[in-house]
Amino acid sequence: MGWRLGLGGAGAPLLLLLLLAGPGSGGRKYPKRKCPGGCTCFKDTAICERVKEIPRDLPQNLFSLSLIRSGFTEILAGSFQQVPSLQLLLITYNSLELIGDDAFVGLIHLEYLFIEQNRLEAISKNAFRGLKNLLYLNLANNNLQTLPRNLFQGLDALTSVDLRGNAFHCDCKLKWLVEWLGETNAQVEPMECRSPPELNRTKISDLRPAGFNCITTDLVLFDTLPEQSLSVETFMNNKEQNLVIAQPFTGRCSFLEWDHVAGKFRTYASINASLTSRKGAGHHSFSPHRLHFLGSSTVVCKPLVIDGHLFVVVAQLFGGSHIYKRHEAAAGGFVHMQAIDGSRIRKPNDIEVFRVEGDWYFIMADSSKAGSTTLYRWNGHGFYSHQSLHPWYRDTDAEFLEIAGKPHLILASSSQRPVVYQWNKQQFVRRTDIPDMDDVYAVKHFKVKEDVYVCLTRFLGDSKVMHWDGSMFRDVQQMPSRGSMVFQPLSIAGYRYAFLGNDYSFSKVYLYDPVTGLFQHFQELSTQAPRSFAHLSIDNQDFLIASSFKGQTHIYRHVINDQSA
Known part of the structure; x- marks a missing residue:
């Protein structure tokens, strides 16, 4: 026997008439003793109304079952195993709130499933598992805000789905449904988002998977090292x-x-x-x-x-x-x-290593009043002094970078604005300085395509992100600094971050937004008095190492979460 109903907007009333008549029953009732209390049974049809729970002693030869205006709140695994011959199941105007995994297990002949006009709020991922012959699924007019990913997986025979009248919240948890709508051959009645506010009354079929931003990241403490x-x-x-x-x-x-x-x-x-x-x-x-x-x-x-x-x-x-x-x-x-020559380097504060025109160099920034920041060159046997830069200025940091394909150095100093040097085939010569940035403790750079940016650290006041405009660095963004000695940009797993250390509170993590070109506050780290950050990638894992001058060195694991999964 097979049910073949043409159900449109008036599908449910038509179904009720058919159920009341009973397929092939002629209205003849089975003896009452074979029908549970609260139910009316025909030859192969049963209608149960105002029952407290799903009846367990229904006739086994039922083709259709209706549960109406009843008090049960959940359907759990195996609730209908006693009626394996069911081809149509109607559950309407009940107090139903939850459908659990394998709720319809054993109903291998079920073709029509109506679960409408209930209080349904949650459906488990595997609620419909095993319904390989299901043709029509109606979940209309419930309290559903979302659906578990791949809810319809395995329902290969589906030809019609009705989800209207639910208060769907169209966030990443529903991205899979948007993808499914673009792939399924079933007829799906138009349905709308109710939230978030900007998507209220938007047809879900009008959404596109690319419009969902569902990937989030996190830095989770992985390990600590005992030494400062x-x-x-x-x-x-x-x-x-x-x-x-x-x-x-x-x-x-x-x-x-x-x-x-x-x-x-x-x-x-x-x-x-x-x-x-x-x-x-x-x-x-x-x-x-x-x-x-x-x-x-x-x-x-x-x-x-x-x-x-x-x-x-x-x-x-x-x-x-x-x-x-x-x-x-x-x-x-x-x-x-x-x-290293102690007469030149009295109080080193930073070292940068780089290669220019095939030769290896390192520069050591000296922060003493009597020292001189010095550039050393590898001659095949050792490193020897090549150039003295910026004597007597108490340099705290040096940064090597390329601007328009040419080697440059930036020296930060506690006594004047940061100075930009350019390589002239033999040595570095002063090119310009960075305006309006006195008392810069450290400088780090990053690139977005061919554009060059620097992160400038100030202990108190505002640290800055600045952009090279072709002749000088200009302001892009300011971050309040409260005891900051490092403002370090790092690219981790394709995401660009900036880490602003703090000696008096939590350190700030910022995430770069390629749309606005600005860093947005992302997270806080509890590492005490950090002085540097480093990224390490190994075994398909990404780690952030955060030094600590006052406590334990922290190792964080970079985690990528897909909120649509």
């Missing part, structure tokens, strides 16, 4: 990204790699810069207390790989700065290679 740190740097070693962390209070550079088995970072080498400092301390009249502090002064551990060899430039506030070379057989995995 100042600089965090990444580099390639054995075709994988590694970390090196400068630990000022132990005088160490600690090297970390990813343990693929344990799924965490582990230390595999270290440089104890304090030992090198003490070996040379005999040439100076340091007090015992000063000697102790020699091991507490590492501020930057800068790695660079030249011709397959790993070198590390270690800057220290006391005891001089040094260069080390990776040697696995040596204690700690490194050997001391070279000392």
Whole structure:
């Protein structure tokens, strides 16, 4: 037997007439003892009204069942297993609020399912599982605001669906429905969004999947490292990204790699810069207390790989700065290679490594009154002084970047505005400065296509994002700074962020909006007094490492969430 009803807007009244008559019944009733209380049974039809729950002792040979004006609030797994021959099921004007998984399991012959004019608010993802022969589904005039993803999966025989009269909230959770409407061959009655306000009365069929922005990201704390740190740097070693962390209070550079088995970072080498400092301390009249502090002064551990060899430039506030070379057989995995000229570098604060016209260089920004920011060049055997820049200006940061394809340097200073230098084939020459930005502690750059931007950090006041207009940097955006010593842009998994450190409160994370060209507040991080941030990608995972001058170094995992899933 098969039901073939042409149901339009008047489908439900027509169905009720057919049910009351009973298909092929001639109106003849079965004996009352074979019909549950509250139900009227015909030959192969039953109508139940004002029952408190779905009857469990219905005749097994039913082809149609109607549940009307009843008090049950949910349909759970196996609710209709006692009537496997059902081809039509009508559930209307009831107190129904929830349909659970496998609610209609066993109804392999069901072709028409009407669940309309109820209080239905939630449907489980697998509510309709097993209804392979379902032709018509009516969920009209309920309290549905959303539907679980792929609710109609497996209903391959569907020819008609009615979802009208529900208060759909058209957000990412309904993106799948928009996609399904564009793919299904079933006839779907027009339905509308009720919210959000900007989409009220919009036909869902008029929406497009591309109009949903459903991907969100998050930075979730993954691990902590026990020591305080100042600089965090990444580099390639054995075709994988590694970390090196400068630990000022132990005088160490600690090297970390990813343990693929344990799924965490582990230390595999270290440089104890304090030992090198003490070996040379005999040439100076340091007090015992000063000697102790020699091991507490590492501020930057800068790695660079030249011709397959790993070198590390270690800057220290006391005891001089040094260069080390990776040697696995040596204690700690490194050997001391070279000392940096102490007459030029008195109080190093930052190191930048870069390559210009095939040659390797690093620049060390000196923040003392008597020192000189110095550029060093690799000659095949070591790094030697190439140029002194900006003497006596107490530089706090150096940034290498390319502007219009030409090498440039920006030096930030506590005594004047940041200065922009340009390479002239032999050395860097002053080009311009950055206006209206005194007391800049640090500068970092990023690019959007060919446009060059800088993030300028101020300890108090406003840090800024500025854009190069062809002749100078001009304001784009200001961020309030409250004890900030780092404002660092990073690109993680295709998303561009800016991290603004804070010594007195939570640090701010901003996410770049390519439409407006501005950074929007995104998240806060609890890392205490951060001084640098670094991104590391390994095993299809992205991590953010946040140094801490006052507490533990934090490692965050970058998580991408699809809200439409």
